[in-house]
Amino acid sequence: MSTTLTPRIGARVLLLDTHDRVLLIHACDPHDRGHHWWELPGGGLDEGEEPVDAALREVAEETGIVLSALGRKLWIRESRFHYKGLDHHRIDHVFLGRITDTAPKVALKPTENEKAGLIERRWWLTSDLRQTTDKFLPASLPSLLGELLAGTLGIKPLNLTD
Secondary structure, three states, X not given: XXXXXXXXXXXXXXXXXXXXXXEEEEEEEOOEEEEEEEEOOEEEOOOOOOHHHHHHHHHHHHHOOOOOOOOOEEEEEEEEEEEOOEEEXXXXXXXXXXOOOOOOOOOOOOOHHHHHHEEEEEEEOHHHHHHOOXXXXXXXXXXXXXXXXXXXXXXXXXXXXX
């Protein structure tokens, strides 16, 4: 992959409900349906947008769930990947979110890209994450979530690369 590819900055939310289930989006590459994964809700920043604001906006657009605030930044994940025939470079800021009501409050606003690649949305228990062979982004999500819930994930945001 090209090392001169300018990274796209994004924001995502590790969203937990009252049962400590995490909301994940199952997506695929529309050009290669066999390439699919589970990821946290989120996406790219708009021009001049701050990561926290983008994370709140993206969760509402992708899930219909409106968050009034976010918790701490958990990690920054840098990734390089191939999608829709192109190489991509992303840097995502990931924040903690907690909700008591999982019902959508606003209409979803998926982009054309999201419509093309969305398979489903699902709430996962940590134990379920550890038992599946599905691909997660980041790959270490099951252990990261376990550490967060056990209180052993450090306070300083982690730097992840994959």
